[in-house]
Amino acid sequence: MTFWTFIYIAGAVQAALLALALWRQPANRAANHLLAVWVALTGVDLAVKALYWHLLSPEWFRAYRFVALFPFLYGSLFYLYVRALVEERGFRLRDVKHLAGFGVMLVLNGYVFVGTHAQVQALSERWIAGERTIGAWFDGPLFLYSLSYVLAALFLVRRYRRRLREQRSDADRLSLRWIDAMAGFQVAIWGVAIVQAVVYLPILNYGLLFGLVAAWVCMVGWFSLRQPPVPAKPLAPPSENEPDSTTAIDAARYEEVEGRLTQLMRGDTPLYLEPALTIGQLAKRSGYPEYLVSAVINRRLGGSFCDYINRLRVEAVRERLADPAELRTILDLAYACGFTSKSTFNAAFKRQVGDTPSNYRRHQTAAAEVT
Known part of the structure; x- marks a missing residue:
C-alpha cells in the first residue's frame, strides 16, 4: 500500500465519522445536512480511489470512473451549503438543476459503465500506464463549472455580510469566516488540478491532488463542528411596504432621529454597551421605524449600523484608556464597552485611531506622567 493510499483511507474514515457528526448537529441543521452529504461523497471518492490504486484491478475501474465524476457535485454542493446557511433553505426538488453538470457527465461517460470487460480492462491499463486524465473535454468544463459555483457562493456570503453589518453590532462574530477558508482550500485544490491537467510537474501529481482533498476533510471538520448558529434573517430583502427614505423622509425628520439616537447612546446606560445589539432593537427603543433609523445612520452618521456602533465603542474604550486610574x-475594557471579540476590537480601534490599543494606552500613560 502506497503512502497516498494510506492517506486516502484515513481521509475516507474521517469523512464517514464527520458526516455522521454533521448530520446530528443541532445548529444550522439544513446546511449541515447538505455538508454531511458532501463530506460523505468525498469519503466515498477517497475510499474508491484508495482501493483502485492499491489493487489496480479492472473490476474497480468502473467504480473509479464513477467517483471521478463527483467533483462535478462538489462546487454546486458548496453553493447549496452556503445558501442554506444564509437563507435557511434546505435542498428542494427544484435544486436538482444544480446537479445537472454531474448528470451530463454521467451520460457522456456512460460508455465506461456499459462497456465490455475487455474494453474496461483496456481503459484501466491505459490509466495505469500514465494516461490519468479523462481528457480536455472533461477537465475544462469541470474547472469552469465548479469554480463558477464557488464564486457564486462567495457572492452570497459577501451580500450576507453586507446585510449583517447593516443590522447587527456583532456582525464580525457571525460573518462566516470559515467559508473563506473552505473556499480558499477548494480554489487551491482546483489550482493544483488545473496545473496537473495542463503541464506535468512531479511535485503537483495526482497523489498530491487527492491528498489535498483528504486534508480538506480535516479542515472542514475543524471549522464545521465549531460553527455558531447562523442568523439567516439579514439576507432577507427590505419590505416592499417600507418607503424609500431618499424621497419620503425630509431632512427635518432626519435631525429628530439623529437627536434621539444620540440621546440613547449618551445616556447613563448607553445602548452600544449591549454586545448583540441589533438595529431592530435600537429602532424599537428610539420609537422610529427601522428603515428610517437605518437611513439616518447610513446618510447622517456614516457607514453601516455595525460601523456606527463600533465607533461609539472605540471612543468609550479610548476614554477609559486615557484614565490613569x-x-x-x-x-476587559473592550468587552465592557460591548465588543464581542478581540480581533474585531483591535481592527476597529486601529482603523479609527490609527494605532494599536496597547500603544495608545502606553502613550496616554507617558503623557499623564509628564504632566
Whole structure:
C-alpha cells in the first residue's frame, strides 16, 4: 500500500465519522445536512480511489470512473451549503438543476459503465500506464463549472455580510469566516488540478491532488463542528411596504432621529454597551421605524449600523484608556464597552485611531506622567 493510499483511507474514515457528526448537529441543521452529504461523497471518492490504486484491478475501474465524476457535485454542493446557511433553505426538488453538470457527465461517460470487460480492462491499463486524465473535454468544463459555483457562493456570503453589518453590532462574530477558508482550500485544490491537467510537474501529481482533498476533510471538520448558529434573517430583502427614505423622509425628520439616537447612546446606560445589539432593537427603543433609523445612520452618521456602533465603542474604550486610574486590561475594557471579540476590537480601534490599543494606552500613560 502506497503512502497516498494510506492517506486516502484515513481521509475516507474521517469523512464517514464527520458526516455522521454533521448530520446530528443541532445548529444550522439544513446546511449541515447538505455538508454531511458532501463530506460523505468525498469519503466515498477517497475510499474508491484508495482501493483502485492499491489493487489496480479492472473490476474497480468502473467504480473509479464513477467517483471521478463527483467533483462535478462538489462546487454546486458548496453553493447549496452556503445558501442554506444564509437563507435557511434546505435542498428542494427544484435544486436538482444544480446537479445537472454531474448528470451530463454521467451520460457522456456512460460508455465506461456499459462497456465490455475487455474494453474496461483496456481503459484501466491505459490509466495505469500514465494516461490519468479523462481528457480536455472533461477537465475544462469541470474547472469552469465548479469554480463558477464557488464564486457564486462567495457572492452570497459577501451580500450576507453586507446585510449583517447593516443590522447587527456583532456582525464580525457571525460573518462566516470559515467559508473563506473552505473556499480558499477548494480554489487551491482546483489550482493544483488545473496545473496537473495542463503541464506535468512531479511535485503537483495526482497523489498530491487527492491528498489535498483528504486534508480538506480535516479542515472542514475543524471549522464545521465549531460553527455558531447562523442568523439567516439579514439576507432577507427590505419590505416592499417600507418607503424609500431618499424621497419620503425630509431632512427635518432626519435631525429628530439623529437627536434621539444620540440621546440613547449618551445616556447613563448607553445602548452600544449591549454586545448583540441589533438595529431592530435600537429602532424599537428610539420609537422610529427601522428603515428610517437605518437611513439616518447610513446618510447622517456614516457607514453601516455595525460601523456606527463600533465607533461609539472605540471612543468609550479610548476614554477609559486615557484614565490613569483605570486598571482593567484592554481586553476587559473592550468587552465592557460591548465588543464581542478581540480581533474585531483591535481592527476597529486601529482603523479609527490609527494605532494599536496597547500603544495608545502606553502613550496616554507617558503623557499623564509628564504632566
